[in-house]
Amino acid sequence: MAKTSAMSMARSTVMNTATTAPGAQGAMTRPHDEPTTLARQTEQETLDVCDTVLRRALDKGATQAEVWGEHAVSTNASLEQNELKGAATAEHAAFGIRVITGTGADARVGFCYVNRKDSASLNEAIDDALAIARASSPDEANDLVDPRPVRPIGGLLDRRVVALSADDAVGLAARMLQAARDIDARVSIDSGYVAVAHGTVALATSRGIRLADTDSSILWGLFGMAVDGDDVGSFENVSEAVRDFDAIDVEASGREFAQRALSLLKPRAGRSFTGPAIFSPAAFDEVFLAALSASVDGDAVRKGKSRLKDKLGARIAARGFTLVDDGTLPGGNGSAPFDREGLPHRRTVLVGDGVLHHFVYDGRAAKRAGRPPTGHAEGSARTLPGVGLTNVRLQPGTLDDDALLATLGSGLWIGRFSGDVDEVSGDFSGVAKASFAVKGGRRAWPVQETLIAGNVFDLLPRVVERGANLRRLVTVDCPPVLVDGLKVTAGP
Amino acid sequence: MLDLLESALARSSGPWLELRLHDRRARSVLVEDGVLEAARATRHCGVGVRAFVDGAWGFASTSELLLPAVLRAIDAATRAAAAAARGRKVKAAAPSSCPFPSGTWTSPARVPLSSLSLSDKIALVHQTDAAAKAAGAHITSSSCKYSELVDEKWIATSDGARVHIIDTKPELRVQAVAERAGELQSCVEAAGHTGGFGDLFARRSADEMAIRAAKTATDLLRAPYIDGGKQQVILSPDVVGLLVHEAIGHTVEADFVLAGSAAAGKLGQPVASELVTLCDSGESEYAPGAGGVVLVDDEGVAAQRVTIIERGILKSYLHNRETAAHFGVAPTGNARAFEFDNEPLIRMRNTYIEPGTTELASMIADTDDGWLLVGAKNGQADANAEFMFVVGEAYPITRGRLGALHRGTTITGNAFDVLRSVDRVGTHFAWDLGSGYCGKGQPAKVDAGGPHIRCTAVLAGGSSADAE
Missing domain, CATH: 3.30.2290.10 (PmbA/TldD superfamily)
Structure with missing residues (x-):
């Protein structure tokens, strides 16, 4: 995003x-x-x-x-x-x-x-x-x-x-x-x-x-x-x-x-397992928030291209998982007083305490869905307006990075994700880049040729902890997130 | 238009200058579920100016096609270069000189894009979308997008390049989404070529693409995940294209090499199996219509065919005029800018492995335990030659027999290790990576392909839900 x-x-x-x-x-x-x-x-x-x-x-x-x-x-x-x-x-x-x-x-x-x-x-x-x-x-x-x-x-x-x-x-x-x-x-x-x-x-x-x-x-x-x-x-x-x-x-x-960059020298093989891993803010954004943002698009919902289409009001993520879009954030990189169609931006709770609260619409998607537009038309002079989010914030937790690693104990810390996320199905698979094996609650060594796979919507209920350390990624504020149930395949 | 650029050059003295007037007209039509979602035309036109002053580069651009505006852009580029020169510690190599092509260069096109009216193109997209939607009971959503780039460029440099380029690149993508019991699976089929409609639909019709997308999406609903691990794999031509583009091509771009990529210092060394000869060409070798055809690059240099790896030995990097001067070789015609307001960068064009001698059927029959991987999606390369790319379909091979469709996966490995493991190279050649764009700060239309090859790499295992 x-x-x-x-x-x-x-x-x-x-x-x-x-x-x-x-x-x-x-x-x-x-x-x-x-x-x-x-x-x-x-x-x-x-x-x-x-x-x-x-x-x-x-x-x-x-x-x-x-x-x-x-x-x-x-x-x-x-x-x-x-x-x-x-x-x-x-x-x-x-x-x-x-x-x-x-x-x-x-x-x-x-x-x-x-x-x-x-x-x-x-x-x-x-x-x-x-x-x-x-x-x-x-x-x-x-x-x-x-x-x-x-x-x-x-x-x-x-x-x-x-x-x-x-x-x-x-x-x-x-x-x-x-x-x-x-x-x-x-x-x-x-x-x-x-x-x-x-x-x-x-x-x-x-x-x-x-x-x-x-x-x-x-x-x-x-x-x-x-x-x-x-x-x-x-x-x-x-x-x-x-x-x-x-x-x-x-x-x-x-x-x-x-x-x-220096920390990534001398990589070693990881290990294959199915279990917990910490996604850095960038990795969580690339995998989970990418799929979520596509799936709360009201137009995708109407077209049947969202796994969340029948989930409004239902629990889709673990308790404590709160995701907010706010195009009115002062100084925000995604802030603006009006959207691509001239409607004011607003603050929208997309997911509150794990429950799906809102989809977002531009004018045309709203008209088709029989709902009012939500001020989420994005685009430029080069494009027709389309549905898009503004400043997205995943509510942080209380654990600092060390405490989060200690909670994980043993597993994988994923720095970046290089792969494919199917925003319709939620399936993802790719390479864990800039990632580390975690042993005894500490980042032990950088891993190479380590693949991860899973499904965003299956794993959201398995979010164990959100870190306290919020990172701004241009238009996304996200903490590191500990998720259980990830499939990890290590090369030789 | 060349007159405008020559007049501007004649009034400028001092720095080395490159002027590029690029007039891009693009159209696209998107239909989803039978509804025309977007039809648009764009015109992005202007002059980009590069200046080289005291060992540093400056760039400026203007959308005004008038002499005073071009002269102002020259002045801005020159001042920007001077500002950069004040901050540089070591001067960059001046652009190497070479014989420049001249005249008008037109990409070949079978059945020009102008042969269909806008209404005809909209009708084609509606028909293709409908074909996907009608191709299976589980298809809940479909879409089709047609897009075309029609480019006309004029390039003039202060050291003599004078060239006029005309190029067209059409593309068609069709997506089908299948649903069963709340599970969604999708498949995209796409084609992108240089030329006209005869090139776009030379291999298969729009209807055939729609039907295959729908069938694959439906089949994926009941397809199992694969088991991960290091495996023997046969890569289809589109996946070979992704491998050579991501895993090798980026690594041998001379700007990456100078930054310390894994290919640095390996010229003349064995980096692949002797069965592998790998090239990058501005022309469409072996089959017509490759999507990355570049006859003359954006520095005015004739696009060369570059043999990167010859029978396993690393022979050449990909160069622009600056890196060619640095390495003391001739420029290879790999400098490309996406639009007038982009600076030329070293980019691939059409990258491929030359065909070999093994038929696909015998390659499969000769495989005891492995996978046939089909349907290139996306990929990335790393500085250390570790690559990843995503494939949409995987078929198991057991004791020489091909099994049923499994879900797609991600494949990774060290590029040179994987190329060293190549032990079969097929006979049938195809370009199949011409849709979409390569990203490197700015997009570029490229293509890649080859024959089927057999090698060894690491595959990602199935989802967590499946595993438990």
């Missing part, structure tokens, strides 16, 4: 001329949170283009239309082979045009994306979208949503991040590289990056939604391994994303990467 990129994170402060509600949930008052005059101007210009395209689409025959505009500015520095590779800058505009022809049961939809804003290109895109709509099959679920009040969310824009230059990005990348290499010369950086972005999104629809929003973010990461003669360790990586300038700490990431 950690799918947020520099560009897609670019959302924040709201300017809603039609539907803004008073008050700002979690809003901060620091001066660097306020959009600059230039940002306000960009919002207005992007919204003006959306308005113009909207009018043209309606004039050309659309019965409903929606125009999503983006303007993004990015500055990146990249690392390769233990050196600075280069730097890059970009400034781009893009528009996604959704048109609907006909009404009711005869409503047909078409969509076109274009990354240019000259009149000829936009007119061509409108014509393409209308041609697609006319060739499409009718569906009464092809409809736009009505406006709802939208509130600003604090902590999504930081002027100090916006002001970072290419030289600043290069400097941060160099500091991250140096911090990793200072730990041990055996640490080898294959690649790394520092990516600074700020961007505006704007939305105009024929239902009267008119919104614009600007935010900023900075992401950084390292990818590589430790090399000691002929001993080449397994790949390791770190990646971080923040919106707050004060939270930037590239040196800490460099040090963490180095220590983790």
Whole structure:
């Protein structure tokens, strides 16, 4: 689920001329949170283009239309082979045009994306979208949503991040590289990056939604391994994303990467067993939360592609297992005041104390299910809206990492998962990467060629403990989780 | 368009420059359970500029196809390179020079994509979705997606590359979901090629793909899990493709090699069975329409056929112009950028094992205890040559006879150990990895394949529920 990129994170402060509600949930008052005059101007210009395209689409025959505009500015520095590779800058505009022809049961939809804003290109895109709509099959679920009040969310824009230059990005990348290499010369950086972005999104629809929003973010990461003669360790990586300038700490990431990479040297065989294992936050996200997030998608439920389709109100996980989605989290990497269709995000308890509470919907999935939309439309100018989560948090437990290992006693600690999760059935199998044999309540040695397999929905009731140490994985907050009943197959 | 790039180059002096104008038009149609979920068209067009200044790279891009905008992008790329150069300790090797191809290069296409109207394409997707849904009583859900990339590029560099490239890559995926007593199983069949409709459906029709997806999903409902462990396996061509792409191909990308991959320092050494000759080519060797056809790469270099392993000996890495200069060899045409606003990276194209002399039937008959693995799904490679990939179907082989379908599994091992264990190489060659994308910071359309091979690797065992 950690799918947020520099560009897609670019959302924040709201300017809603039609539907803004008073008050700002979690809003901060620091001066660097306020959009600059230039940002306000960009919002207005992007919204003006959306308005113009909207009018043209309606004039050309659309019965409903929606125009999503983006303007993004990015500055990146990249690392390769233990050196600075280069730097890059970009400034781009893009528009996604959704048109609907006909009404009711005869409503047909078409969509076109274009990354240019000259009149000829936009007119061509409108014509393409209308041609697609006319060739499409009718569906009464092809409809736009009505406006709802939208509130600003604090902590999504930081002027100090916006002001970072290419030289600043290069400097941060160099500091991250140096911090990793200072730990041990055996640490080898294959690649790394520092990516600074700020961007505006704007939305105009024929239902009267008119919104614009600007935010900023900075992401950084390292990818590589430790090399000691002929001993080449397994790949390791770190990646971080923040919106707050004060939270930037590239040196800490460099040090963490180095220590983790070094710990993977001299791997040994694991052992085959069926029993308990600790999933790191990243591994639990890759296996369990990936399948869960796909299965609470209201559209997947309606289509019969969710194992949870008949489970609303039923126990699906062990007691204490509480999973919350919250797109209104101040400063959250997945936060935004409104979703891809212009509806406000919200806080939703998906699973509470092991019981399935809610599915999530965008406008079309909601209409088909006969339910109200939940503000979970995701997407960009390049895509039609689809159902997606925002900031996901698995409620932590009380055991620190040592206590969790002591509870496990003997088994496997899984750092990463490299394999396949069938989000429909819940079956998964893959290699336990960056993983350790656990003996006597301690991580004993890194394992190699060790495979794990199971079924997410069969194992959720077998969650034994959740650790206290919550880790932020871009848009997911997750602790390590001890699960029983895992099938482990070790190589020779 | 080449005029625009040449005009911009003529007005710029100083750094080495590479200008790439890429106009991508894409269409996709998705039908699920008989309902048109999405039909969309996209146009992503602009100029990407790379500058090389004082041993460092800078990149910038613009979506405005006007000379002032391109000149601003050149200035931004040059300044970015200068900023990076100030932070570098050791200068990067300057791009190697080579003879550049010129003129227009068009990927071959049998029955062009424009021969079908949008309505025809939507009808094809509806028909295929319906075929999957109707193919079995247990099928509860179906979907079909058609997508196409239509690319036109112009590349000009300050050291003489001038090329115009036209390329089309269509793809069709069909999924069937079967259900029985609350259990769900799914199967995806897909094809992705370079060319036109004649290439996309050369091996099998859309209906045949739909029916196989439905049958496999249904059969998987009653298929048992496999027992894990180190096993002798026969890999089908699509799984061979995943093996050579994930386990070997990534390891020999020269940027990975320079970072210390397991292939570093192994040139000239035996790394595989003598039966194995493994190549990466920009052309579609042995069978037409491979999905990763690249006639000229995104640095303007003619795409070469690279023999990576010849009769078991590691012969070459995959290079761009920078790594070629570093290693003192010719660039191999492996520099690829997904879109105009992506920098070229070293990527594979069509990666394969050359066919051998053993018929599949005799390979099976000659296997006492093992598995036939079919249906490549996804995979990953590691720096230490440990790979993993996922297969959708497993068939037991006992005393030379093929058994019934078992559920898919994950396979792992050390790439070079697995290649050393190859003791049979089949005769029938197929490309079968052309749908979907390879990810390495940015997507790339690639393909891979080969004949059936027999080798030894570690398989994951069945689920916990099954085991207990």
